Amino acid sequence: MSDTPPRPPGTGWTARLLRAPGRALALLLALLVAFEEWGWEPLARWLARIGRWPGLRWVERRIRHLPPWGALALFALPSLALLPVKLLALAAMAHGHMLLGLAVVLAAKVVGTAVVARLYMLTQPALLQIAAFAWLHAHWMRAKTRLLALLHATRAWRVARVLRRQAVRRLRRWVRQMRTAR
Incomplete structure (x- = not known):
C-alpha cells in the first residue's frame, strides 16, 4: 500500500495530452483577438483617412x-x-531570399488586414x-468578449501593453x- 492518495481523474499525462490541442486553439484564438484589438482598428482608421481623399470618397460611397x-x-x-503575392513571397523564400519573402508576407498581411x-x-x-x-458574427463577438476578458487578466497581456505603449x-x-531635422 502506498501513502500517496490516488490522483483525481483527468490529471494524468493522457488527459494533459488530450487537452493540448484545445490549449493550442485557445492560444491561437487569443493571438487572433490580440492582433484584432491592436491591429485591426488602427489599420482601419489609417485606411479611413486615405478613404477621405477626393477620388476614394466616391468608391467608399459605392x-x-x-x-x-x-x-x-x-x-x-x-x-x-x-494570394499571388504570398505565393511569390514563398517562391522568394524557396530560392534563398528568406528576409525578402518574410518582409513581403508581413507587408501583405498588414495591407490585407487594413483593407x-x-x-x-x-x-x-x-x-x-x-x-x-x-449568426456567425454574433457568436464570434460573444466568444471574442470572453477571450478578451481572459486575455486582459493575464500578466503577459499587461506586460505586452506596457511594452506596446x-x-x-x-x-x-x-x-x-x-x-x-528637416
Missing part, C-alpha cells in the same frame, strides 16, 4: 451601398488578391443582412525628431 451578397463577395476579394478591416466597416450593415453571417512613445518621438 461600397456602402452594395447589396448583401455583393458586399460579401467584395469582402472576400482582398484574400484572393493577396479587410476597412471593407468590413463599410459593408457591415449589408453583411449582417445575411442570416448565416449575422513604450514602443509607440519611442516611435512618435522618433517621428517628431525626423520632422524637426
Whole structure:
C-alpha cells in the first residue's frame, strides 16, 4: 500500500495530452483577438483617412451601398488578391531570399488586414443582412468578449501593453525628431 492518495481523474499525462490541442486553439484564438484589438482598428482608421481623399470618397460611397451578397463577395476579394503575392513571397523564400519573402508576407498581411478591416466597416450593415453571417458574427463577438476578458487578466497581456505603449512613445518621438531635422 502506498501513502500517496490516488490522483483525481483527468490529471494524468493522457488527459494533459488530450487537452493540448484545445490549449493550442485557445492560444491561437487569443493571438487572433490580440492582433484584432491592436491591429485591426488602427489599420482601419489609417485606411479611413486615405478613404477621405477626393477620388476614394466616391468608391467608399459605392461600397456602402452594395447589396448583401455583393458586399460579401467584395469582402472576400482582398484574400484572393493577396494570394499571388504570398505565393511569390514563398517562391522568394524557396530560392534563398528568406528576409525578402518574410518582409513581403508581413507587408501583405498588414495591407490585407487594413483593407479587410476597412471593407468590413463599410459593408457591415449589408453583411449582417445575411442570416448565416449575422449568426456567425454574433457568436464570434460573444466568444471574442470572453477571450478578451481572459486575455486582459493575464500578466503577459499587461506586460505586452506596457511594452506596446513604450514602443509607440519611442516611435512618435522618433517621428517628431525626423520632422524637426528637416
